[in-house]
Amino acid sequence: MAQQGPKTNQLQSVRTTFKIIDSLKRNTAESVSTLAEQLELPKSTVHSHLTTLNQLGYLINEDGTYRLSYRLVHLGRTIEQSHELRRIVSPTVETLAAETGEQAYFAVEENGLATNIVVAEGERSIRRQFLPGGQARMTNTATGKAILAHLPPERVDEIVQRWGMPQAAPGTITDETELATELETIRTDGIAYAREESVKGLLEIAIPILDDDGHPHGALEIAGPTKRLDDDDYRHELVDEIETAGNEIEVNLSIR
Amino acid sequence: MAQQGPKTNQLQSVRTTFKIIDSLKRNTAESVSTLAEQLELPKSTVHSHLTTLNQLGYLINEDGTYRLSYRLVHLGRTIEQSHELRRIVSPTVETLAAETGEQAYFAVEENGLATNIVVAEGERSIRRQFLPGGQARMTNTATGKAILAHLPPERVDEIVQRWGMPQAAPGTITDETELATELETIRTDGIAYAREESVKGLLEIAIPILDDDGHPHGALEIAGPTKRLDDDDYRHELVDEIETAGNEIEVNLSIR
DNA sequence: AAAGCCATCCGATAATCTCGGACGAGGCTC
DNA sequence: GAGCCTCGTCCGAGATTATCGGATGGCTTT
Numbered sequence: 001m002a003q004q005g006p007k008t009n010q011l012q013s014v015r016t017t018f019k020i021i022d023s024l025k026r027n028t029a030e031s032v033s034t035l036a037e038q039l040e041l042p043k044s045t046v047h048s049h050l051t052t053l054n055q056l057g058y059l060i061n062e063d064g065t066y067r068l069s070y071r072l073v074h075l076g077r078t079i080e081q082s083h084e085l086r087r088i089v090s091p092t093v094e095t096l097a098a099e100t101g102e103q104a105y106f107a108v109e110e111n112g113l114a115t116n117i118v119v120a121e122g123e124r125s126i127r128r129q130f131l132p133g134g135q136a137r138m139t140n141t142a143t144g145k146a147i148l149a150h151l152p153p154e155r156v157d158e159i160v161q162r163w164g165m166p167q168a169a170p171g172t173i174t175d176e177t178e179l180a181t182e183l184e185t186i187r188t189d190g191i192a193y194a195r196e197e198s199v200k201g202l203l204e205i206a207i208p209i210l211d212d213d214g215h216p217h218g219a220l221e222i223a224g225p226t227k228r229l230d231d232d233d234y235r236h237e238l239v240d241e242i243e244t245a246g247n248e249i250e251v252n253l254s255i256r
Numbered sequence: 257m258a259q260q261g262p263k264t265n266q267l268q269s270v271r272t273t274f275k276i277i278d279s280l281k282r283n284t285a286e287s288v289s290t291l292a293e294q295l296e297l298p299k300s301t302v303h304s305h306l307t308t309l310n311q312l313g314y315l316i317n318e319d320g321t322y323r324l325s326y327r328l329v330h331l332g333r334t335i336e337q338s339h340e341l342r343r344i345v346s347p348t349v350e351t352l353a354a355e356t357g358e359q360a361y362f363a364v365e366e367n368g369l370a371t372n373i374v375v376a377e378g379e380r381s382i383r384r385q386f387l388p389g390g391q392a393r394m395t396n397t398a399t400g401k402a403i404l405a406h407l408p409p410e411r412v413d414e415i416v417q418r419w420g421m422p423q424a425a426p427g428t429i430t431d432e433t434e435l436a437t438e439l440e441t442i443r444t445d446g447i448a449y450a451r452e453e454s455v456k457g458l459l460e461i462a463i464p465i466l467d468d469d470g471h472p473h474g475a476l477e478i479a480g481p482t483k484r485l486d487d488d489d490y491r492h493e494l495v496d497e498i499e500t501a502g503n504e505i506e507v508n509l510s511i512r
Numbered sequence: 513a514a515a516g517c518c519a520t521c522c523g524a525t526a527a528t529c530t531c532g533g534a535c536g537a538g539g540c541t542c
Numbered sequence: 543g544a545g546c547c548t549c550g551t552c553c554g555a556g557a558t559t560a561t562c563g564g565a566t567g568g569c570t571t572t
Contacts, residue, residue: 011529013267015308031518048560056270071389075277076336077389082282111325115325117326288551289548297531298532299531303550303551
């Protein structure tokens, strides 16, 4: 009844538990039967997973509806707080957003995806409601490309292979050779742009943050509406601000 | 080899996975062998759990050390953001902290524990570094007692039975009848105090937030050093501020 | 009052998790 | 530079245990 081709599928019960969690994080309220139907699993199986999660304190049962508990919130916050790079980088990113009035991000590569570890809003910024931990394709984002530009080619290939380069917005790069030249440009310029490559109407400007050996810690980004940011003077001003902030971060990182 | 008395231990693999996650959230870096030793599990078992978590994107393997990924951060943030009560209550709590200069909290009962869903710092507040989702005993905290006071007696018993009432700080209530009279006092006064009951030197003042039927949504709290807060005038002033804020919250909750 | 829905429980089958052991690679010491 | 030690990974067998269909009983609905 269940024959997986490769033998990579161990710990199925763990997998289905996380499938349930993933489904529950969006839809706040469910019922056992509904969930079972959605996930195409037997009711009794879902039930046993739910009771286990409940016993572990990760799931709350209120009036027959289920929701993930604040224990998971606490877990996430704990991870976030104990992440050292984030702690060092965070103040600078906040300041950058405050001073420019635009959105500022710091992202690292995680699982081959550009992962925002700091998200800061400026006064002018339209709230995109991006959350810490949000992930996007490396080839789509300014931060992602800035990081890719300083990764060994084989890792770049591996990442592209894993996640592909599908069209996500008008400007998305979908061709591997085009990406290669783009990364070359980023390396020489020291700046990565993403013009409506992941979100329509959004312009992103990023610089890589490197360690002493030239390996990327991550990338620092400012993002905003294309219309406002694509003015040459303003953009140069922003680039200046990012580079100053980036410099500050690199100093803070090498200090300790 | 493994004989559990009761038959409540289903989904063991899920349990051990969360045991691993729990261990990993504190100690940022581990190795397979170390983890296995700590948790007293076979190396190979731990290994299969780690690879599964890695495949699911919840675990990052950097230079042989493991850490939980920002995917879990994102999960927590998503849960937090989609929690409606928190969204409604949050601004008022922030304002309360800003205006009083003290720490302000909003807590609900979850799994029989007082769970902070909003944590706000004031100017004067010593940073306790409490995170959203942090949990404490209901009988220890002002918020917990404020909520308990408006829960049916059988639920109170159930909660006390489950978590006990161990001495945690000088003022901890450890006796059930004492708790009962305390809850009665809280009901008549409308205010719950916790004088060094969970943390030494900490005074907490809380009021319950009830719905139209008198069931508790949660409780609103101000906390600070006993020395400062135990001045009669100042405390009355704070009570006034809490009650105003609580009123605002109840209005906001009944509006929608 | 009856019917439907739902959560929970049960038991048997077989899938799959566990666990000891073995292999190979990398780093350290001598 | 060689040998040793530790660590991560892989493998296979056995037995636990997860899965799944079905049955029960409570609750609401019509």
